[in-house]
Each structure stands twice: as C-alpha cells, then as structure tokens.
Amino acid sequence: MSKDIILKAENISKQYRLGQVGTGTLTHDINRWWHQLRGKENPYLKVGDTNDRSTKGTSEYVWALQDINFEVERGEVLGIIGKNGAGKSTLLKILSKVTAPTTGSIKSRGRIASLLEVGTGFNGEMTGRENIFLNGAILGMTKKEIASKLDEIIEFSGCERYIDTPVKRYSSGMTVRLAFAVAAFLEPEILVIDEVLAVGDAEFQKKAIGKMQDISKGEGRTVLFVSHNMAAVKQLCTKGIVMENGKVVFEGNTNDGINYYLSLNSSNEAVLIKDIKERKGKGDIKIVDVKILDRNEKEIKILRTGEKVVINIYFESNTLKKYKKCRLSVAISNQGKDFILLSTELGANQYIDLYEKGCIEFVIPKLPLTKSNYNLEIFLESDTEIQDWIENALLFSVEDGVYYDGAMNYPKGWEGKTVLFDYTYSIKND
Known part of the structure; x- marks a missing residue:
C-alpha cells in the first residue's frame, strides 16, 4: 500500500x-x-x-x-x-x-x-x-x-x-x-x-x-x-x-x-550519571545510575498519577570499607524549579550501612504528582558528611491517572503545582 x-x-x-x-x-x-x-x-x-x-x-x-x-x-x-x-x-x-x-x-x-x-x-x-x-x-x-x-x-x-x-x-x-x-x-x-x-x-x-x-x-x-x-x-x-x-x-x-x-535532558545519553561533573560532595561514595521502574519492574520515564513507582539508585564507593550512618534524600522539583516532594532520609532517624557497591530501592506506593514534567535530585551523606549531591539526576514526565477512586483528582490549572494525598473524613452531628 x-x-x-x-x-x-x-x-x-x-x-x-x-x-x-x-x-x-x-x-x-x-x-x-x-x-x-x-x-x-x-x-x-x-x-x-x-x-x-x-x-x-x-x-x-x-x-x-x-x-x-x-x-x-x-x-x-x-x-x-x-x-x-x-x-x-x-x-x-x-x-x-x-x-x-x-x-x-x-x-x-x-x-x-x-x-x-x-x-x-x-x-x-x-x-x-x-x-x-x-x-x-x-x-x-x-x-x-x-x-x-x-x-x-x-x-x-x-x-x-x-x-x-x-x-x-x-x-x-x-x-x-x-x-x-x-x-x-x-x-x-x-x-x-x-x-x-x-x-x-x-x-x-x-x-x-x-x-x-x-x-x-x-x-x-x-x-x-x-x-x-x-x-x-x-x-x-x-x-x-x-x-x-x-x-x-x-x-x-x-x-x-x-x-x-x-x-x-537527564544527561544519560551523552554522559552517564557516574560521569556528571556538576555534583557536590566528597565523592567516596557516588551515585552511578538511576532507574525509575513501574509496578512490572520495567524502566520508564513517563509515570502515571496514583500508580506504584520504584526508583533504583545505584552507588559505588572508591574504597572497600563499610560506610556507616548513611542517609539518602530524594527530592522532586517541577518545571519552575520548586521542590514539591522531599524525602529527607530513609525512615525517620534511621540510617543505613553501605558497602562497596549496590542499589538502594526507593518505593513510592502511590504517586501523588499531577500531570507535568519533573526533575529528580539525589543527596547522599555518610556520618553527617556529604558524599554525593546531584541536582539534575533525571528528568521525567507524569500523565494523569486515578488517585481518588471515582472522583476528579485535582482542579483544572493545578498541573505540576500541587501534590495529592490520602485521607479519610467523617461527619459528626451535634
């Protein structure tokens, strides 16, 4: 034809x-x-x-x-x-x-x-x-x-x-x-x-x-x-x-x-994450790769509101020693460079130990982001000392999905400006 x-x-x-x-x-x-x-x-x-x-x-x-x-x-x-x-x-x-x-x-x-x-x-x-x-x-x-x-x-x-x-x-x-x-x-x-x-x-x-x-x-x-x-x-x-x-x-x-x-845009095509020069920290432990996976463990860069998201953060150290009291922070900013999601550490006042190399699996059970483009920022420290800080680790996109069953997710005009959250409510009559 x-x-x-x-x-x-x-x-x-x-x-x-x-x-x-x-x-x-x-x-x-x-x-x-x-x-x-x-x-x-x-x-x-x-x-x-x-x-x-x-x-x-x-x-x-x-x-x-x-x-x-x-x-x-x-x-x-x-x-x-x-x-x-x-x-x-x-x-x-x-x-x-x-x-x-x-x-x-x-x-x-x-x-x-x-x-x-x-x-x-x-x-x-x-x-x-x-x-x-x-x-x-x-x-x-x-x-x-x-x-x-x-x-x-x-x-x-x-x-x-x-x-x-x-x-x-x-x-x-x-x-x-x-x-x-x-x-x-x-x-x-x-x-x-x-x-x-x-x-x-x-x-x-x-x-x-x-x-x-x-x-x-x-x-x-x-x-x-x-x-x-x-x-x-x-x-x-x-x-x-x-x-x-x-x-x-x-x-x-x-x-x-x-x-x-x-x-x-995330520098993954021409430059691997491990080769990015624009980063801060001592560098004894470095982030070498980041992958976002869907619920079927398939790598994606277009996510959907309300679905489970897994962020795999791969690290390597330049020594064989064990790094104690490590904390990972993951931040997500919108196109206006405003932070709208921030995880300050892996659990409240909880630390992890990191060895020569491995992967930290970061899970968001129900993605609360509205439709827009976003940037992922990663911060890694060991014993209160900054090891690696990448401000532009990954650019990804979110499209509309179902967050609240049977209801409109968010008002028009709020794309990329807000996040959604789970809640319950009850009515108490006097």
Whole structure:
C-alpha cells in the first residue's frame, strides 16, 4: 500500500548571520551573486557553527537547521520535541513559508494554517470578528465559507463577549484561544501548532488537544505539534521527531522519541550519571545510575498519577570499607524549579550501612504528582558528611491517572503545582 505523503522536507538547512539583519554586508551579497553567476555554490554555506546556544562559537554564521529530512502522511500527528534553541520554531516557520530555507525544499499538498506565536497573523487594530475573516482570506477561503464557520469559531474560542473589540485589548490567553479556533475551524489540510498552547489555561488546552485529535482522526487532516509537555505529546501524537542543535537526532515512535528526549535532558545519553561533573560532595561514595521502574519492574520515564513507582539508585564507593550512618534524600522539583516532594532520609532517624557497591530501592506506593514534567535530585551523606549531591539526576514526565477512586483528582490549572494525598473524613452531628 503506497503512502499518502502530504508534507515532505528535503535537506532543509537555515543559516543566520549573528548580530546582523538580513544576509549581512553588501560585499557578502555581491560575493554570493558572483558565485551564482558562475554556477558555483554559495561560499558562505561552507562556514558556520552548529546551533548550540550554550557555547560562544568561532564563526559569525550559525546553522539554525542542518539537513532536516522527514515525511508526514495524511492524518498523522507529528510531535516535534527538543530543548529551547534546538531549531523547532525555525523549522515550523519554514514549513509555514514565513521564512525561506537556505538550502533544501518543502513539498506540501494543500493549505497550511499556522499558530506560531501569540498574535502572529492578527491585526491588533481590527476586532476579533474582522481578524477571523482576514485569516480566512489569507488561507484562500471565500467570505461565504468563512461566514459558515463563524459561529463555531466564536463559540470554541470562548471570546464571544469581546469578539467586536480590537484584538490589541485581548489578553495573550484570549488571543491564543481565538487564533487556535480560526486555524482549526477554517479547515486547512495541514495545521502547524507551536508551544503557544501553553499560554492558554488548562480548560482550553484540553479542548485544543481534543479538537486536534478530531481533526486528525475524524477528518483525516495533518497536525504538526511542538510542545515541552511530554504528556500532551504522548496523548496526541502518532509519530515524533527529536531535535538537538538544529538537527534531527531521532525519528519514529512517539514513546521512544519522548524517552530519547528525556534521556538527553537527564544527561544519560551523552554522559552517564557516574560521569556528571556538576555534583557536590566528597565523592567516596557516588551515585552511578538511576532507574525509575513501574509496578512490572520495567524502566520508564513517563509515570502515571496514583500508580506504584520504584526508583533504583545505584552507588559505588572508591574504597572497600563499610560506610556507616548513611542517609539518602530524594527530592522532586517541577518545571519552575520548586521542590514539591522531599524525602529527607530513609525512615525517620534511621540510617543505613553501605558497602562497596549496590542499589538502594526507593518505593513510592502511590504517586501523588499531577500531570507535568519533573526533575529528580539525589543527596547522599555518610556520618553527617556529604558524599554525593546531584541536582539534575533525571528528568521525567507524569500523565494523569486515578488517585481518588471515582472522583476528579485535582482542579483544572493545578498541573505540576500541587501534590495529592490520602485521607479519610467523617461527619459528626451535634
């Protein structure tokens, strides 16, 4: 059975000159023109640093994207994930024809609607209603076609009271609501969504994800989705690519892609935990590996609220002696770097003895975390002396599960900001 390819990226690369607007100097433009006239390659394509925002670099040119190749079939939802600065937004701008690639080409079949940044494509002086018609016209739709969808767009956006108010007076959340509704209901063949959904509240994010699922599964249209919310990516996407420093480093199954991305962020892919330099302590005993297991003892990095979780912490010592009065602390912080779970030691005022090497099994019987991304921090001491302290030991993601039987787990908008707890209650009448 032949593939129904609706979007294809071939050898896409994008080069920028740092600190400059446009391509740079008149000398460089003339040089490019002279090489093109003689049928030769652009000379500035041979120079340039990799897109790594954390390093200074040696060239005034940088490759935001390098040799990007992928295909998307009709009805697929492609998740594009990666760190900040990996090139995700640049790629979407090229796919949306907002900017042109330096090399390579994009082949697409059908209209592309994009939701890239808050307010992109909206005229602040025009009302919400006028902007709906403006965006529809940009997509090539007639006034009659847009009018037939107008009521659905307004209702979905939840901005009916302000629909005849200039958009410049909208909040960022209202702007995103209206922009998404326009992009989704004007029936493009390809819908491109950047991280902007994070601006909306929890209720709208749920509605938006549900609409994107309807678009792809029910209507057979294609969605490209960029997000740092791994639970949303897993729920929505049928395929994933992981980007790092302007390159695609993984393409395939969504779950495998998420695990690959999380392993990059926790330094487990390029650097083993035992080789992490950013740690504190004397170092006679070191943490060499950390694994999170589910109730079936299978290693995972996407956990579920309410389920049993086992954290295996492997250690080694550089001596053969026995270390007495050891204590282990495990802390979990959210994306805002706030600690929301903390175990100060293995049992109240209880100590353990550690030998040459082994594994400490840390069990959470019922995971109380709400849906979000989290970081694991580990602290190990012996006889009140810090031995090893790793602040960024492991990055993992939690998706919704059942914590309270038959009841809503937590209010909307509290994802990643709170924890759940067991309790009982009784009513005593006077």
